Structure formats: C-alpha cells, structure tokens
Amino acid sequence: MSQSYHVAILGATGAVGTELLQLLEERQFPLSKLTLLASPRSAGQPLLFKGKEILVEAVSDRAFDGVDIVLASAGGSTSKAWADAIVKAGAVMIDNSSAFRMQPNVPLVVPEVNPKAAAAHQGIIANPNCTTILMTVAIYPLHQVQPIQRIVASTYQSASGAGARAMEEVKAQAIAILNGEQPPTESFPYPLAFNLFPHNTPINEQGYCEEEMKMVNETRKIFEVPDLRVSATCVRVPVLRAHSEAINLEFAQPFSLETARDVLSHAPGVKLVEDWERNYFPMPIDATGKDEVLVGRIRQDLSHPSGLELWLCGDQVRKGAALNAVQIAELLINNNWLKPTTVPSAAVSHS
Ligand code: A2P
Numbered sequence: 369m370s371q372s373y374h375v376a377i378l379g380a381t382g383a384v385g386t387e388l389l390q391l392l393e394e395r396q397f398p399l400s401k402l403t404l405l406a407s408p409r410s411a412g413q414p415l416l417f418k419g420k421e422i423l424v425e426a427v428s429d430r431a432f433d434g435v436d437i438v439l440a441s442a443g444g445s446t447s448k449a450w451a452d453a454i455v456k457a458g459a460v461m462i463d464n465s466s467a468f469r470m471q472p473n474v475p476l477v478v479p480e481v482n483p484k485a486a487a488a489h490q491g492i493i494a495n496p497n498c499t500t501i502l503m504t505v506a507i508y509p510l511h512q513v514q515p516i517q518r519i520v521a522s523t524y525q526s527a528s529g530a531g532a533r534a535m536e537e538v539k540a541q542a543i544a545i546l547n548g549e550q551p552p553t554e555s556f557p558y559p560l561a562f563n564l565f566p567h568n569t570p571i572n573e574q575g576y577c578e579e580e581m582k583m584v585n586e587t588r589k590i591f592e593v594p595d596l597r598v599s600a601t602c603v604r605v606p607v608l609r610a611h612s613e614a615i616n617l618e619f620a621q622p623f624s625l626e627t628a629r630d631v632l633s634h635a636p637g638v639k640l641v642e643d644w645e646r647n648y649f650p651m652p653i654d655a656t657g658k659d660e661v662l663v664g665r666i667r668q669d670l671s672h673p674s675g676l677e678l679w680l681c682g683d684q685v686r687k688g689a690a691l692n693a694v695q696i697a698e699l700l701i702n703n704n705w706l707k708p709t710t711v712p713s714a715a716v717s718h719s
Contacts, residue, residue: 372400373701376435376459378450379442380404380415380424383532383609384464387690388439393418395694398701405431406442432457436706439693440464455491460706462493462693466578469494469586476589479695480637481508485590486696487705493696496590497582498688499523499602503613504590505661505687506680509635510617510628511591517674518597518618521583525567525602526652528609528684530555535608542606560606567602577602610652611684619674628666628676637687638663655681659691 375392379385385406392399404415405427414421425431427450432438438454440447441464451468454461468474475485476494481504486493496504503521510516527538534555541551541561551559557568569578576584583600605612617623633640639660641650650662661682669675682688700706 370398371701372398373436373706374401374403374434375399375697376403376405376432376438378405378427378438378440378446379464381406381410381413381532382441383528383535383685384441384689384693386415386532387685388441388694389415389417391686391690391694395698397694397697401434403431403435429453432459435459437462437697437700439690439697441689441693451492460489460491460493460700462495462696464495464689464693466494466497466582468492469496469582470589476586477696477699478504478508478590478692479699480505480635482590482592483699486699487703489705493700495689495693495696496586497579498529498682498684499525499579499600499611499613500583500586500590501688501692502611502661502680502682502684503583503615504587505635505637505682506632506663506678507615507617508591509631509638510623510676513627513631514619514621514623515593516596516617517620519587519599520616520618521598521600522614523567523579523583523600523602524564524605524607524612524614524652525579526605526607526609526611526684527556527560529604529611529688538606538608556604560604562606564603564605567604576600607652608656609683609685610655610681611688612650612652612679612681615678615680616669617676617678618669618672619676622674623676625666625668625676628678632663632666637661640664642666649679650681652681655683657686658683659687661687 404424408426411426413424438461444465444467447465447467544551567579579602580600584598641662642664649664665679
C-alpha cells in the first residue's frame with residue numbers, strides 16, 4: 369500500500385493558503401489527514417477540500433501532533449513562533465516566509481534548480497521569495513550551459529505578494545478612484561491602482577530594499593555561488609496576482625540566441641512564449657493560474673557582446689509560493705527525505 373501523510377496548512381485562509389489547498393487536491397497529494405490552521409480570528413471557518421468542508425482551527429501547541437508536513441504561509445513572525453513546536457512534533461516545516469531562508473542549516477529550495485539541497489534539512493526547508501523562484505527557474509537552465517557572471521533584474525510585482533487583503537484593496541482602490549473618491553490604503557502605503565511604486569520593504573544603507581536584497585542573497589544561496597553579482601530593482605504594479613521581470617544576464621562568452629531558445633523550450637517549469645510577428649510575449653494575465661514561468665523576448669544585449677535580455681511572467685501565488693512548496697513536499701516523499709538525511713541521494717526523484 370502506498371504511503372499517505374498528515375499535512376497541515378498554517379495560514380490556510382490566506383492567498384497562498386487557499387492555493388495550497390487547491391494544489392493538494394489537484395495534484396492528488398497522498399493525504400491521510402489535512403489540518404487547516406490560521407489565527408483565532410478564523411477558527412471554525414469552513415474551507416472546501418474535495419467537495420467537503422474542513423473547519424479551520426486556531427494554531428496551538430497541540431495542532432502539530434501527528435503531523436508529517438506543515439506548509440506554512442502565515443508570515444515570518446508566525447513561522448518563527450511555531451517552528452520549534454513543529455520540529456519537536458517531528459514534522460517538516462516548508463516555510464513560505466523569509467524567517468529562516470538565509471540560515472545555513474535551512475535548505476532554500478527550488479525543485480527545478482537545487483532539489484538535492486532538500487535532503488539535508490533539519491526539520492525546516494525554506495521556500496524562496498517569489499521573485500527569486502520565478503527568476504531562478506528561468507535562468508538556471510542557461511547557467512548550466514554557461515555560468516552566469518552577472519544578473520540585473522527589474523521586477524513588476526503584483527498585489528498578491530502582499531496577501532489576500534492587499535488584492536482586495538487594489539480592487540477597492542480602483543472603484544474608489546473611478547468614483548472620484550479617496551482610495552483606501554491599509555495594506556499598502558500608497559494607492560496601487562492606476563499607480564506603481566518601488567517595493568515598500570525597509571531600505572538598507574546602500575539604498576536597496578529588502579525585496580531587492582532577497583533576490584541577491586537567495587539567488588546566491590540557491591545557485592551555490594556566494595559571490596554571484598546580482599542587482600535588482602523591485603517595483604509593485606497594479607496587477608492582481610502574476611509577477612513580471614525583465615532580466616539582463618552577462619556571461620563570460622557570447623550566448624547564442626538559438627541555444628538560449630532551445631534550452632528554455634525544454635527547461636522544466638518553463639514555457640517559451642514568443643511570437644515576434646504579433647509582438648506577443650508573456651503577460652501577467654496569461655501567467656495567472658499557470659504552473660509554468662512564461663519566458664520570452666530573448667534577445668542580445670545591445671550594450672554587451674556577452675549579454676542576454678529576457679522577459680518573464682509567473683503566477684506569484686502559484687509557482688512563486690504555493691506550488692513550489694507543494695513540489696518540495698513531493699520531493700521529500702518521493703525520495704524518502706521526510707526524516708533528515710545526511711547523505712544527499714545521487715538519484716533525485718521528482719514528482
Ligand atoms: P487569518 O485569516 O486568521 O488572519 P495573507 O498572506 O493572504 O494575508 O494570509 C495570511 C495568513 O496567515 C492567513 O491565513 C492568516 O489567518 C494567517 N495568520 C496571520 N497571522 C496569524 C497568526 N498570528 N497565527 C496564525 N495564523 C496567522
């Protein structure tokens with residue numbers, strides 16, 4: 369008999385939590401039990417799974433008894449507050465927050481890029497930042513052909529990155545503005561509807577915001593290139609749930625466009641979307657609800673003989689968060705890595 373697992377979603381009522389629920393159903397994740405956890409505000413709220421209602425429970429010390437895998441997406445402070453209880457209960461926490469990402473003993477995993485890193489977990493595996501996941505899925509296949517020397521990324525990030533309430537706020541802002549009223553700004557510092565602004569995370573002494581530094585540091589950790597040159601500008605745009613990124617890559621030698629297209633048309637998790645005649649390339653509305661990162665507009669950097677430009681769109685809630693987490697869970701169960709292992713397996717089985 370094939371095995372099944374007790375999974376808990378921490379943050380089940382949020383934008384990513386709701387998507388996690390859908391993905392577990394869609395991908396027929398082998399579940400023996402599903403526990404839905406959120407704040408006490410949501411206790412007793414029914415959520416649908418496979419046509420049946422499951423009541424949300426307030427997270428508590430006992431909530432993790434008997435749980436094998438916790439998919440956490442309830443913010444960094446909630447992850448930090450419950451990590452010890454989760455690990456003590458013997459479960460593996462796949463954490464969508466930034467709380468543990470840069471800890472040396474916590475693998476930071478994109479299954480298409482560094483699946484073997486997951487084997488060395490000590491109870492916590494971190495899901496990278498959404499912009500980093502989408503970018504690394506698209507550029508790692510090129511990096512394997514010829515190592516990338518430098519990355520310059522500009523992001524166009526949707527409201528979903530700030531959660532379910534933020535998505536509703538953008539809709540309410542649009543309605544208010546169209547009615548000539550003052551737009552509400554609770555989740556965001558400024559109106560996002562009919563506007564855009566540099567990512568509203570704290571800024572460091574060099575002038576980079578946290579989101580930008582996540583792209584720098586997380587990409588280095590995932591690629592295992594600690595001195596990789598990465599620079600990013602992150603911007604929030606009034607799109608509901610798919611992020612876009614313009615990426616400039618520099619190599620040591622020229623990288624042919626034919627090779628880049630050929631590699632990306634076969635790359636796992638990537639869909640090449642290029643129709644030069646129609647000027648049709650990836651758009652957030654086409655990426656919404658899709659598993660793949662849509663990549664296109666691959667072209668030579670006119671300012672550098674060994675540079676490539678590309679454009680991508682990916683569903684922030686799905687591959688940028690929930691899907692990546694479920695894929696990590698699948699990686700663990702397919703390779704028998706739920707319990708910490710010290711020797712990474714040579715043969716990694718994907719789902
Ligand atoms: P709740 O709905 O009860 O507030 P989003 O990222 O879409 O804003 O979702 C955040 C998720 O994290 C929600 O499910 C939210 O639950 C949950 N959450 C927020 N704060 C806590 C907390 N202190 N304890 C447990 N869950 C929390």
